[in-house]
Amino acid sequence: MDAVLNLAIWLPLAGAILIAVVPGADRAARWIAALVSGTVLVLAVLLLLDFRTAITLAASFVREGILGQPPSSSFPHFVTHIPWIPQLGASYAVGLDGLSLPLFALNALLVFLAVLVSWNTTLRVREYFALLLVLETAVSGVFASLDLLLFFLFWELELAPMFLLIGIWGGARREYAAMKFILYTVSGSALMLLGILLLYLSGPQRTFDLQTLSAQAYPAAMQSIVWLLLFVGFAVKLPVFPLHTWLPDAHTEAPTAISVLLAGILLKMGGYGILRLNLGILPDATQQFSTLIAALAAISIVYGAVVAMMQSDLKRLIANSSVSHMGYVLLGASALTPIALQGAIFQLVSHGLITGLLFVMVGLVYDRTHTREIPALGGLARRMPFIATFFVVAGLASLGLPGMAGFVAEFLVFLGAFPVHAVATVAGVATIVLTAGYLLWTLERVFFGPERSQWERLTDATPLEAVTVGVFVAVIVGLGVYPALLTDIVLPSVSPLAARLAG
């Protein structure tokens, strides 16, 4: 299966090169992108199934008393390890565990859906799909890396495609937004690089291997410095107040499919980084800064919601709600309990799906009305019942309605975080009311109320759009009704992490 993983990482890049070198029609580029991202999705599902089988088998062995400990469930599966730069102790090492596999699969799903969403792009089609596929390889690599240098390499590899995707295909202020995005991210990752180099030097063993790095101890003072440097890098990406200001611009100006990917998967790189590196490698410093994380989480949650409420641009509203929702991830990470950590990962996945869906819905509305100004819309439900229905579904999912993925995630976070950081958790719970307020209010203003004459000719979703939306909703509801689909996979990796943090 390790060949499957490598294929899933590199196939998109090969597809991008193919699109670049094969001259000719935009049609071909579109189909190559769909075929490649579809194949990667199938591969990701295969990996998920294989992983699930392996851990349920191990768990049943433990139950039957054949094995004392689940043998390898916390270790990465599908591992490839090839020495790459022996001078630095860096390798090409990839593999997946319960922490990374859900996000890896999420990336595969969202890129495939993003290809479908941008099916009718007419501007510079070949470049567009090629960059989209390069992006997929970069993000997959971030989640699959078991080597810190490789992780950083993939992390930076994502920058240039995203810069171009926002800057060429975005809205009116796209160039400003693209530049802001790249400068914020690269400033964060510059500090992250320093942190990585210091981490490399302060441990007993000079290596970039993530498992070795997570298993050894570091001097206390160095832990704090490295922790802060890494945290700043990830906090820009997640984003955490006050490093979030690039996000509303980038998400608002990006084209629909790219907004989906930005919110759906790029933010998750920040959350994943915090869980994998800050929590996984530097447990002592994490405990030391636990209150700081909780405080930043609470501020992000409340601040994001309040700012979102004041927006009149639909996309800007959702972008700001992302700041708020990512705060829950941070809250889950701050509590250091298995339940809260599961909640954090669940929130990463469910926010990726829900906000992805919301951006798709906004895109559908915008394609028809050519405006995203909430006051200018109104009464759209009559003309586009399908879009209205599923926009409402997405909104309800986002505010945490039981039966959908968002509820499970927030519930787990609150449950796990309350005993540790009561005040921050209460702030988080209270903000749900705000979230419900602005989402419902927005839905009302956009879809209900008196119908306006200029919207009379609007049409509902096309079959392709309906299928795309349907996939999103199916996964969101599936995870909401049967959360064990995800938690079973996550738990074996979270337990040792939490144990290390506790002890």
Next chain:
Amino acid sequence: MDVGLLLSEIILAGAAGGLLLAEAFVPRLAKRRGMLLLATMSLVASAIVLVPRAGATATSFSGAFIVDGFTVYFKLLLLAATFLVLLGSGRFLDEVEDRQAESIALVLLATAALMLLVSATELITLYISLEMAGLSFAFLAAWHKHSDRSIEAGLKFFLLNALSSAVLLYGMAILYGITGETQLDAIAGNLASAPTPALLLSVSFLLAGFGFKVSAVPFQMWTPDVYEGAPTPITAYLSVASKAAGFAIVIRVLQTALPSAQQEWMTLVALLAAVTMTVGNVVALIQTNIKRMLAYSTIAQAGYILVGIAAGTDQGLAAVLFYLAAYTATNLAAFTAVIEISGRTNSERIADFAGLHQRSPWLAFALAVSLLSLAGLPPLAGFFAKIYVFWAAIQSGLVWLVLLGVLNSAISLYYYAQVIHDMYMVPGREAAPTRAMPPLAAALTITVVGVFGLGILSSFFMGAAEAAARTLSQ
């Protein structure tokens, strides 16, 4: 005395002389293609002579001239750079049609001089080769004799080069006064273990003089004007070959002659590095002319290279050697693209690069890749070069310098990304796509492949750099 050690330099000088004679006496034969072929053959022959020498250390002329792994590494780099510059100089040779032979001959002579410089282990040899290279560059910079900017560039280079040589000479004189020796290793032997004020004065003068050659701040003033005014292939050549040889000799002098003042020169070099990368990057932010922007960018790059020297370890040296190879490939890719782009549009303004991706996607891609490599983004050569340099510096405890370095790379992305922004996001004038001359296209392809290759296979090239660095410290 083994004159054979100089064979690679003799070949180049002979080819240069042959070109001049051919043009004077049999002008019929002096067609451009033939001359370039002769030059290329001399470069290849020179490289072939060099490669077997990499394994052992040999000296000649009573120890004034050395050939070892370190010098061979640099000489091969210089030969490769010269070859690529000649490939990309077709347009330039068109413009100077009556002086083509002299142009090529001077480039070969400058290369020979730089190669002598790399091999110099004695102060006077060092000084003479430095002057020989400097004179060639002064002529080449002023080669467009109808362009005021070019003549100004040549004159400026000539005068400031002379000034810096005087400073360097003064530092050498003090060193000679203290030790009574001009051989680098003999100087090290005669120095007291604790540095004296006179030695520190000498080190400062030497660093100031060398600082000019590698355009370190605050000795960089000539760089933007000369880079902008000189013909672009000459700028490209100056920015890689002259800089690489300059760093080679800085390393040689500091390592061989001045180990007893290591703490002191490490501090000075660290300060130079900090100022150089910061000033280079900050001033580059506001440039509107691509050649001026690249000039400040090379200043910033010199700063990163100095970080590796400031580390003062074998690892640092190896990192510097790798950095110079990565930088040579990257900067040549950038300048080769600029030669073609600005040659077509007749403009060096960055704003005129608008919409380049439509007119010539390959040129735009090549320039974008080289700029991203200069900014240090993976998986390109520049990324790994920076990793190696910072890695070495942080091991020597220079955390503050590395912090400044990573922040500088973040700043630098702004001006590099600005060019990419103009090329890809701003619509340009419609123009029929044209084809580059095949040699230039070849040079561009080689350098872009190099930028990727030196990145992804950095381990292999770093191995070569480490081997070369080891021969120096033995």
